[in-house]
Amino acid sequence: MKKVAAAASVSVGTVSNVLNAPEKVAPATVARVQAAIEQLGFVRNDAARQLKAGRSHCVGLVVLDIGNPFFSDIARAAEARAAEKGLVVLLGSTDDDAERERQYLETFDQQRVFGLLVSPASDDLGRLRALRERGVPVVLVDRDGRETPFSSVTVDDVAGGRLAVEHLLRSGRRRLVFLGGPLSLHQVAGRLAGARAAIGEFDGATLEVVPTPAPTVLAGRRAADALLAEGFRPDAIFCANDLLAIGVLQSLITQGVAVPADIALIGYDDIDFASSALVPLSSIRQPSARIGATAIDLLVGAAGGAPTENVCYQPTLVERASTIG
Known part of the structure; x- marks a missing residue:
């Protein structure tokens, strides 16, 4: 200088x-x-500047799976809002692995980040609590923080699950399958709870739960292959996300099952691929861009001493040919 x-x-x-x-x-x-x-x-020398300032201008964003376009959209929106505030985003993807999450949190802490945006891989928030107590702002992303000391931004997954199943029931479907997993994921559990609530209010409707080991295209295709091999033919399938639904769609089309004439299909997230699928997918839309931008706003507020705030957006139904063709 x-x-x-x-x-x-x-x-x-x-x-x-x-x-x-x-x-x-x-x-x-x-x-x-x-x-x-x-x-x-x-x-x-940014390291020297960090020592003097106490924190860097970097935000650590830890998501469950950056391969899922839903989280990619959140990251993109967070980057854009961070840039407006003179911040940059560093990204880590845990693949729903608590140990990888721990490694990312330790690394970001060592880098003296401005704050952390985290989609937790487990219910154990002890490490996040310790970081917060040491002065590191933390915001939960895609997780309800009302029972925690953290600000959070999420979507009402129970309402989303209800929307999906009510749509299928209104279209005349009665033998439904919920396909998704791991069921331990808060997002999956919430969507299943909403689906069950809607089924419980409709006489004569049934809901079979088919767990998957991961919320991926491959897992969806394999689960649908197994269902068809067993001879089980529901008249509608609700997938816990769009990646699973795309895999299911691949399986159904390959085996000559007409969508939606034989089996209606609905996903969740409304990623870009949903509208461009061979049979455009109905889906439950989450406002991913608003989630990413809001997460940065909440983090900046937390860094400035603002009170804890929990934002919960409502999902919306997007009807396409996979349920209404």
Whole structure:
């Protein structure tokens, strides 16, 4: 910084302001300092800056599966909102593995991140509580935080499950399957609870639960293959997410089952692939972009001492050819 200051004929303090608060410096001076930075190849020592400031400008985002477009959309929206606030997002994907989550949390803590956005892989929030007690802001993403000390942003999965099954029942379907898993995931459990509540209010309707080891396309295809091999033919399938539904659709089409004439099919999340599937998928839409942006807003608020806030968005039904063709 001293060399930059000398080259630009300004003080070290002016160089610091150009780097950290350029609005305080005359535009001509900013341009002169930036030219000196470019000429000298200056790169700021961010580790030293973090030691002085206490925290970096980086936000740690830990999601369950970045391969799921729902979480990709959340990450993209979080990045955009973070940039507006002078922050950047560092991403970790746990694959629903509590040990990998622990490793990411430790790494981000060592990097002295501004704060953490976390979709927890388990019910054990002890490590997150410890980080919060040490002054690291934490916001839960896609998890209801009302029973915790954390701010959170989520979607009402019980309402979403109810929406999906009520739609199938209104279309005349009576033998329904809920397909998804692991059932230990809060999101899956909530959607199943909503499905069961809707079935319980309708005489003559049944709901068979088919767990899957993962919420993936491959798991959906294998589960549907197994159902058909056993000779079990429901007249509708509600999948816990769209990736599973796409796998189920692949299986049904391959084996000559007409969708929706023989079996209606609905997913959850309304990812981009849902509308472009061979048979466009009906789905329960989650506002992923709003979730990502809200998570950053809540984190900035928590860092500034704002009270805990729990935001819960309502899902909406998107009807397409897989249930109404």
